[in-house]
Amino acid sequence: MIELRALSTADLPALLALQHATSTPPWSAATLEGQLLDPAREHGKNVVVATRDGEIVGVAGWVDAEGEQFGAPVFAGDREAADALVTTLVAHARERGAARIRISCTTPEQAKRESLESAGFRVVLDFITLAIAAEPRNPRIELARVAIDSVDPDVVRKLHDETFAGVDNAPPISLEQARHVQHRAWPEASGVWLDGEEPAAFVVAMRDGDCVEIDEIGVRSSWRRRGLARALVDRVIDIAATARIGEVRALIASTNTASLALHEAAGLRERYRRAVYQLELR
Numbered sequence: 001m002i003e004l005r006a007l008s009t010a011d012l013p014a015l016l017a018l019q020h021a022t023s024t025p026p027w028s029a030a031t032l033e034g035q036l037l038d039p040a041r042e043h044g045k046n047v048v049v050a051t052r053d054g055e056i057v058g059v060a061g062w063v064d065a066e067g068e069q070f071g072a073p074v075f076a077g078d079r080e081a082a083d084a085l086v087t088t089l090v091a092h093a094r095e096r097g098a099a100r101i102r103i104s105c106t107t108p109e110q111a112k113r114e115s116l117e118s119a120g121f122r123v124v125l126d127f128i129t130l131a132i133a134a135e136p137r138n139p140r141i142e143l144a145r146v147a148i149d150s151v152d153p154d155v156v157r158k159l160h161d162e163t164f165a166g167v168d169n170a171p172p173i174s175l176e177q178a179r180h181v182q183h184r185a186w187p188e189a190s191g192v193w194l195d196g197e198e199p200a201a202f203v204v205a206m207r208d209g210d211c212v213e214i215d216e217i218g219v220r221s222s223w224r225r226r227g228l229a230r231a232l233v234d235r236v237i238d239i240a241a242t243a244r245i246g247e248v249r250a251l252i253a254s255t256n257t258a259s260l261a262l263h264e265a266a267g268l269r270e271r272y273r274r275a276v277y278q279l280e281l282r
């Protein structure tokens, strides 16, 4: 019998082992902690842990976005745990009147997939992780760079919300989420680029062991199709090589053709894929 309870930081090692046993790619402890304890999940309040006979068998976090619900991350050791977590997330989404709920699923996550399909979820898009080995590059960027953590969080929030408007699975962020992102970003590879006084683009890159992930890259519309994003991706690849980091990755929605084309043009290639399942609630 599954019991659901609140998250405790003492659960993190067992949850990391669960992530490694059930999903791909394996996360670092920092990634797991960053996901479960971030402001979007109310610093861990929007997380439920599933246990059986006191043993951890599942975990689910959720993000309450405007009109929609994201269940993430969700890891389940078996079908019973997956059912309990999916049922809880759907009930929460219905309770707050969300129009739809999305939960993603990697290829090895059989129990979760069965549970989602039997609850009526259907795949609406994929998330693709692209990767490339870091190497020296020589990008030319004419705009001035400002360190990501020295910029007013409201500038980051506005840049994010404006550039990501209409992009799948990228709802607007709060000021607190902007601050969190600025704090977690790897400063060397991240930044805001200014055209005079005006912010034109931003990059948030996260360092995680031997890997750098381009978490967010956004260029304002007046600056698009001028090679700026390509130069910024090249800059991350170059900085990773200088820091002797092995690999650069980016996680992109399969519906985001501009971003896929951009990263493929920069030489990144598909490594992992996970399906985003959706249930319409109205």
Ligand SMILES: CC(C)(COP(=O)(O)OP(=O)(O)OC[C@H]1O[C@@H](n2cnc3c(N)ncnc32)[C@H](O)[C@@H]1OP(=O)(O)O)[C@@H](O)C(=O)NCCC(=O)NCCS
Residues within 6 Å of the ligand: 163, 164, 167, 215, 216, 217, 218, 219, 220, 223, 224, 225, 226, 227, 228, 229, 230, 231, 250, 251, 252, 253, 256, 257, 258, 259, 261, 262, 263, 265
């Ligand atoms: C994706 C994004 C960052 C591209 O910025 P950009 O500065 O316009 O990109 P670049 O000018 O450097 O384009 C480099 C290459 O990427 C590809 N590309 C960029 N935008 C494209 C588009 N809208 N459609 C198709 N290919 C596109 C092209 O191959 C382009 O080379 P080309 O112009 O010689 O054909 C920008 O459209 C954006 O901010 N989108 C919203 C936020 C987002 O989706 N970010 C990525 C999330 S993972």
